[in-house]
Amino acid sequence: MSKKPQSDSKPKYGFWRETDRYWFGWHSATAIGIFRILGSLCLLADLFLLSFDFQTWFTERGFVPVGLNETFSGTIPTSFTVGPWVVNMPFSIPRISLLAHVTDARIALLFYLIIVGAGICTLFGWKTRISSIILALGIVSLQHRNMIILHGGDTVMRLTALYIAIAPSGAALSLDRLLAVWRGEETKEPKLVSVWPQRLIQYNLALIYFTTWWLKMDGDLWRNGSAVWFTSRLHEFFRFPYPMFIKSYPASVVLTYATVIIELSMGTLVFYKPARKYVLIGGLLLHATIEYTMNIPMFSFAICSMYVCFYEGEEVSAWAERIKNRIAKLRPIQKRSILAPAGHQFDPAKVAAIEASHPFASVTYDCGDGKSLAVETEDGHPAEWKSWAAGPIGWIPGLWQKLSQAALVEREAAGRGQKNQKRMKEESRN
Amino acid sequence: MVFQLAAITIWSIPDPPAKYQDSPKSWHFDSSSVQAGARSLNYGLRLFNSIYLKSSVVRPYLLSTGFWQYWDMFAPNPADTDFWCDAVVTYADGSKKIYQYPRMYKLGILQKYEEERYRKYYERAHLDKYDYLWPQFALVIAHRMDNPSNPPIEVDLRRHWQTVAPPGKPQPTSYHSYTYYRGLIDQSQLNTEREGLWTGE
Numbered sequence: 316m317s318k319k320p321q322s323d324s325k326p327k328y329g330f331w332r333e334t335d336r337y338w339f340g341w342h343s344a345t346a347i348g349i350f351r352i353l354g355s356l357c358l359l360a361d362l363f364l365l366s367f368d369f370q371t372w373f374t375e376r377g378f379v380p381v382g383l384n385e386t387f388s389g390t391i392p393t394s395f396t397v398g399p400w401v402v403n404m405p406f407s408i409p410r411i412s413l414l415a416h417v418t419d420a421r422i423a424l425l426f427y428l429i430i431v432g433a434g435i436c437t438l439f440g441w442k443t444r445i446s447s448i449i450l451a452l453g454i455v456s457l458q459h460r461n462m463i464i465l466h467g468g469d470t471v472m473r474l475t476a477l478y479i480a481i482a483p484s485g486a487a488l489s490l491d492r493l494l495a496v497w498r499g500e501e502t503k504e505p506k507l508v509s510v511w512p513q514r515l516i517q518y519n520l521a522l523i524y525f526t527t528w529w530l531k532m533d534g535d536l537w538r539n540g541s542a543v544w545f546t547s548r549l550h551e552f553f554r555f556p557y558p559m560f561i562k563s564y565p566a567s568v569v570l571t572y573a574t575v576i577i578e579l580s581m582g583t584l585v586f587y588k589p590a591r592k593y594v595l596i597g598g599l600l601l602h603a604t605i606e607y608t609m610n611i612p613m614f615s616f617a618i619c620s621m622y623v624c625f626y627e628g629e630e631v632s633a634w635a636e637r638i639k640n641r642i643a644k645l646r647p648i649q650k651r652s653i654l655a656p657a658g659h660q661f662d663p664a665k666v667a668a669i670e671a672s673h674p675f676a677s678v679t680y681d682c683g684d685g686k687s688l689a690v691e692t693e694d695g696h697p698a699e700w701k702s703w704a705a706g707p708i709g710w711i712p713g714l715w716q717k718l719s720q721a722a723l724v725e726r727e728a729a730g731r732g733q734k735n736q737k738r739m740k741e742e743s744r745n
Numbered sequence: 746m747v748f749q750l751a752a753i754t755i756w757s758i759p760d761p762p763a764k765y766q767d768s769p770k771s772w773h774f775d776s777s778s779v780q781a782g783a784r785s786l787n788y789g790l791r792l793f794n795s796i797y798l799k800s801s802v803v804r805p806y807l808l809s810t811g812f813w814q815y816w817d818m819f820a821p822n823p824a825d826t827d828f829w830c831d832a833v834v835t836y837a838d839g840s841k842k843i844y845q846y847p848r849m850y851k852l853g854i855l856q857k858y859e860e861e862r863y864r865k866y867y868e869r870a871h872l873d874k875y876d877y878l879w880p881q882f883a884l885v886i887a888h889r890m891d892n893p894s895n896p897p898i899e900v901d902l903r904r905h906w907q908t909v910a911p912p913g914k915p916q917p918t919s920y921h922s923y924t925y926y927r928g929l930i931d932q933s934q935l936n937t938e939r940e941g942l943w944t945g946e
Contacts, residue, residue, distance in 0.1 A: 338746070367859045371885075376942050378866060378878070378885055386877060387869075391808045396801045408805040420942050455811035463869050463878075464862045467818040473811050511746060518750060519814075522757050527816040530759040534821035541912055546823045548909040548916065550850040551864050554857060564912045610849055610857045610864075 338514050343505040343628025347513055348440070348487030351447075353620035354475040355438035358454060361472055361613045362431050365457075369427065372461050374420040379461045381418055388462045412459035413452060423460075429453065437479060440489020451480035468614030474519060475617060482512035487628065496671060499664030503671050505628060516624040517586075523618070524598075525582025528575055537575055540568035546609070554610045561608075570604075577601045585625060595622050639675055648675050648704045650693040653719050654683025658726060665722035669708070669715075677704040680719070688720055749812070752803040757814055759821075761791040769796060828906035830867050832883070833924075834890045835899040844886050844900075871904050871925070883928030888938040896935060902926040 371377040379387075390407040409415065417423055430453030436446035454476040458469055485491040486506045495501040536542040544567040546552065560566055577597040585594045599622070602615035623631065655661055661680045670678065683689055692698045700716045702709040709715055765772050765788055772792055775781040807813040830846040847856075847863040870878045883900035890897055905920040 364859055365862075368862060370942060372862060372866075374942060376885070376888070376938055378870070378882055380881065383878060383881055387875070391805050392800075395804055396797065402802075408809045410809050411811055424943075451811075459811070464865045466865050467816065470814050470816075474814065477811060515746070515749065519753060522754060523814070523816050526757040526759060527818065527820055530817055530820040532821075533759070533762060534823075536822045537820075542819065542823050544912050545825045545909045546819060549824060549827045551827055551829060551848070553850055554854070567912070610861055612858050612861050 339511050341507040342510045344486035344508040345628035345631045346623050346626050347482050349623045351479050351484035354479050357617040359434045373423050375418050379463055410459045411455050413456040414460040440485045440491050443485025443491050447480040451476040471617040478516050483508040493668050497665050497668035503667040513624050520621045521582045524578045528578040540571045543567040543570040552609045555607050648677045649702045651678045652691045653680045654689045656687050657684045659723045661722045662724045669718050672706045672708050674706045675704045755798045755803050756807050758794045760795050761788045765792050825909045826906050831903055832886050833901040834897045836895045837898050838895050844890050879926045887930045897930055900928045
């Protein structure tokens, strides 16, 4: 794979070809993998918060029984236009809601628990395609079940769930990926995926900011700089205390104009690479301020989780490498050698999977001549199966050793495995 | 892909100001100045989108799938009214108690996270156009304040509000109050509320 991110290469083709490459080109799935993790965390946190008042919001004994929700949400009109023609359908297309007409609280609760299970599977990237689809269906159904309590953050989370389901979310940073490498079905090089779902997320995120800025420009309070004066005095939105000067008129003006400038930038300038980092930092500051001062749970976290999609997977990996190098300078990396016992060696595919979980590439797997599996420091001294630099498997007692043990093969079988790995690499290059 | 991009764009484009929605034929291109022309084009585009594009096939697609979205948080202007709710519960023996609907201002930080949905619900539920929600609202409050030996017979919903004064004007120190709904509690419905929710209905 080229060391340079594909998007940095100068355009060599015509406009349409470049447009096609931009929307449907192939990039590392790392960014989408991170989006899946962050998005799932937000969805699970929101589901957790809903659990406290589940009876109040999703059962017939609460404020919004099924019938009242149906009155509030209304039916989708049966007619729509297609160009100059009007199409009248004999029925109304229903909103996707597996909880429609469900009045039994036990079924609603079971449904909720299934969504939570799907959310956990999606977070860890296990059976990602099916779990993310169940999660998306579940979130959409839950929101359509009670539309009265929805806020902007719910819309962001619903879109997050839908985009996680559409995108190849399990192609990176997932158990699915780790297991595929372990089984020798994939190599450890980052998997390349078509980038169109990521472009869709970028576009939708920019659309959010641009359209909210557009609507705010109708409001005289945003144009004259006094909008934040009013929001800072709505007691029902108060969260953490902040200094009184923040509520002063001059500060309100600064915050009001900063908000509209950041929103307009997030809708437009964010696509201009030299400005992208600064625009996203502005967005993070905006949402950090909102999260601190205003009680709108999960909104800021959910929308900021989408920011990673503005970077290609290769850029994210390069950034992670720079962070790792800085950490390595601050704290020495404990290098380890794992030695196979005599007559054995490590299956290349399984070792590739284990190595994928070592963030600092600080562990080597070699043949040894001892009676059993051994771990040594780089000086050749015996060491423990514990190392912060080995990643999560180095922190969980016994896991690293068990995985290394499982990766052992007798030397004859290892020869066949290596041939398979070589053949797979050649096939993927072609 | 193109359809998805077009659909979410069409749905997200802000609706024109109310005066054009109520009377679309009142729109015209204003060429008196560059600024006026730009404004009239802005509203004209949004009016066209609202009338002709939002009513297209994108509507059933977005509303059914869950891709619908409209970004009007604190827009066009943020709310300038702070409000909260409580209820006066009258019991069979004539005694009264106050039910305090969760008021975010008075809650601790963790409770604010947990119970923010109450604020959002009331933000809509207190509006006159959603008065069909009030009887159920009152019934649930009656159940929460229930005493089987002395059951609640009436729940009066009260809204309390305070309007934020503009900069330079003195801020109000108290809330206005108004009882906007008097709900007689149907005792048979209250009996149903008392039944075990998780043992089947």
